Amino acid sequence: MLKEYDVVVVGAGHAGCEAANAAAKMGSSVLLVTMNMNTIAQMSCNPAMGGVAKGQIVREIDALGGGSGLVSDKSAIQFRMLNRSKGPAMWSPRTQNDRMLFALEWRWLLESNPNVDFWQDMVVSVSVEGGKVIGVKTRMGMDIKARSVVLTNGTFLNGLIHLGEKQYGGGRAGEGASFGITEELVKLGFESGRMKTGTPPRVDGRSLDYTKMEVQEGDAVPAKFSFWDTKPLATQRACHITYTNTSTHEILRSGFDRSPMFNGAIQSTGPRYCPSIEDKINRFAERDRHQIFVEPEGWNTVEIYVNGFSTSLPEEVQFEAMKTIPGFENVKMFRPGYAIEYDYFPPTQLKHSLETKLVDNLFFAGQINGTTGYEEAACQGLMAGINAHKKVRGEDAFVLSRSEAYIGVLIDDLITKGTEEPYRMFTSRAEYRILLRQDNADIRLTPVGYSLGMISDEQLRKVEYKNDFTKRIIDSCNKEGIKPEVVNPLLEERNSSPVSQQVKLSSLITRPNISLEDVVSLSEKTIKLVEEVAIVDASVVEQAEIQMKYEGYINREEEMAAKLSRLEEVSIPTDMDYSKLSSLSTEAKQKLSKIQPATIGQAKRVSGVSPADISVLLIYLGR
Known part of the structure; x- marks a missing residue:
């Protein structure tokens, strides 16, 4: 009855919705299988999106062409930018949302794509032949063929609800647990574990x-x-x-x-x-x-x-x-x-594409990988959907680095370090957080989304406009000077040191208590440009000010990222036998054999691998 699909997505939570949306936007035929069509994109816990570091992830999803940002805006009942008193690397958007409207908007977004089909049923096993996934089987007895499968089971795998001394099976309040998948995957050689989460009254x-x-x-x-x-x-x-x-x-x-x-x-x-x-x-x-x-x-x-x-x-x-x-x-x-309590699978069993190492064309995303939070799940779903589409077409995997996106940090943390407790994203996890701000997610990632086919020409032009006019404002501030008698009254008012000679506008903006708005009000030429741009898009003006004010920090992080990226380019053979490298520490041999890092950069981040171990690997690889 059901045709063979390019991508079957199991589960319709935040990860599943993003996975189905991404693969379908890129042109794959997608079947989204859910146990209940009425709970697609259900906000199982708090009715909110974003927050510290999580808001950055939602903006990255949006910049790449995902749906979470759009749906959050359309269902928002309150918006707050958190941490405004701190530097822009810490600014984090958050919405309070209408729970029912959020689910409706996500369902409509998916239904609006003709490449997405739906099926209400419980998937009980994954079909594998010759080490490659070929489909799924359901409780109704359906044998659905697929060229790739994305599992986004949330808290449903053998879910057990605890309320005082009472226990009963369930994936969340009012809904049953999912059985069968864990047992089938363990038979295939996967390692599983249990995690716990909770919710208030x-x-x-x-x-x-x-x-x-x-x-x-x-x-x-x-x-x-x-x-x-x-x-x-x-x-x-x-x-x-x-x-x-x-x-x-x-x-x-x-x-x-x-x-x-x-x-x-x-x-x-x-x-x-x-x-x-x-x-x-x-x-x-x-x-x-x-x-x-x-x-x-x-x-x-x-x-x-x-x-x-x-x-x-x-x-x-x-x-x-x-x-x-x-x-x-x-x-x-x-x-x-x-x-x-629910089953999860330690994410060290995955590649950076979120494809499993044991079974080709099988992808995991969301809480099945040991994460917690809508945003963490959604970005994994986006990446798994993109990569499932690309794998089916024989294309190289799409992977974001740690210096490109919080999404890259999250996935690299999971794949390289694993997690024994529900993983949550924080700004402190990102070593390049000054580069990975929420305000520049579109500049960083929209061209990438466009190359994937997730972003329209019009959206790309909007980002190019923002980039071009940001540079024009910065160039104007770098060129235009201002005399002491003009600027010193402002500096005295703001308790900032006066200047004794003409200075560039940009040098004043680097002062912590002076804004772009303050400075351009003293300059006829630049104020006209800024006002012209602000009428069209105020975010351009904000972007220009941030780039000027934090230029030194941004340049330093870019240099550090460039140096470390060289290690990411040194690949490690997939069949590397670490046990034969006698100079490696015992712990390094064990950890590297389990993780099987793809590059020296990834190996460097494995817990228990020392700089001396990295030197041994570099020498062995002829570097």
């Missing part, structure tokens, strides 16, 4: 007293995620902040003996940087309160997401504890929080 916003909470508004002038044709929010919904207290903690502690976190029911590792409320009060016993973010689930619903209160304690303990939080005294609960 959802409550009735009509039962809350917001006068007892702090208001958290969106930005006064909201920006947006996508570089393309979406519009900034005209109106926004406020979030609120409140706090737990010692009474809350006492009630929570009273349920610890029935908590799967502490009674041994949960054996797997949870996300270090998104701990449960019971974990927080246990680990940080000296603190008498913890922050709670009160986040609306959409425009037209009273449902509230209690961010910061992730828990798997018995529901009655959750309820009683919440009632002690200011503003929650009369709270009504829609559903309790819970923890969930």
Whole structure:
């Protein structure tokens, strides 16, 4: 009944949607298989996209032609640029989203592509012949043929939900777990493990007293995620902040003996940087309160997401504890929080393309690789979809380096280092974060997306315009001088050292308390250019200021990236027998044999491999 497809994507979460969208945009015939057509792109946990480092990833996805930025903008109810008080490398966009609208927009985006077909069913095994995937089998008995397969199973593989002392199978609340795939992959020789995540209660916003909470508004002038044709929010919904207290903690502690976190029911590792409320009060016993973010689930619903209160304690303990939080005294609960354990596959079993090393044309993306977060999953889905398409056509894999994108950092971390706890992206993981800013993701990656066939001519022209006019503004500021008597009053007003001779506009902009707007207001020639550009695209002006203000740091990182890239060009044979290199340390032999790095640069990043080991490899390879 179903034809043979170029790409079959299993799972329709954030990774699956991006994978299907990417492969289909590039021209592959795609079948998206999901257990429930009504939960495509479901926001299983918090109704938000972006945040620190995660916002950079969403912008990179958008710059490459993915869908997450577009969908986030179209379903946003609030926008905030985080870390504005810090340098631009730390600026991180975040949207609060309408949960139902987000899913609808993603479904419509996929349905708008004629290359995407859908099938509602559970995939129970992957079909492999001669070390190559040839399709999937479903619970209904369907044998679907495919030239490549992308597994994006999220938390569904043998999912087990924990709520107090109760346990039951499920991929998330109200949905069943997926069985069969893990067992089949283990038979093929894959190594699997277990991870854990959790979610907080959802409550009735009509039962809350917001006068007892702090208001958290969106930005006064909201920006947006996508570089393309979406519009900034005209109106926004406020979030609120409140706090737990010692009474809350006492009630929570009273349920610890029935908590799967502490009674041994949960054996797997949870996300270090998104701990449960019971974990927080246990680990940080000296603190008498913890922050709670009160986040609306959409425009037209009273449902509230209690961010910061992730828990798997018995529901009655959750309820009683919440009632002690200011503003929650009369709270009504829609559903309790819970923890969930699920299977994952250590990502060191993958190539940088996200294709598995054991089975050709089989790709993994998302939480199956040990990550946590919508954004981390989405970017893996994008890359897996692109590479599944390219593999089917016999083309070289598409891989982003660590100096090109946060996406490159994330995948390289997973493939090279692996992870034993749910992996989350942070700006601190990126050694080139001044280069990998959210504001320049389009300049960095849109030409690449265009070469892949993911970006239109019009989108490319928009980025070229931004690049050209950014350079024109910088050139104007580099050429135009300004006299002391003109600029010193401004410098004195800003408590900045006066100048004694004529200086270039660009040299003033490098001062921390002087902006491009300040300087051009003193220069007739440059102000006309800046005003002309700002009318069309204010982001160009921001880009020019950032590049001038941080020029020294940017140049330094570019030089460092160029030096280290030379190591990435030194390839290592795929059949390298490290055991025969007697000068390598024992740990290096073991780690390198397991990871099988593709280049010296990757080998250098393997945990346990020393500079001396790298020298041995370089000598062996004739370098």
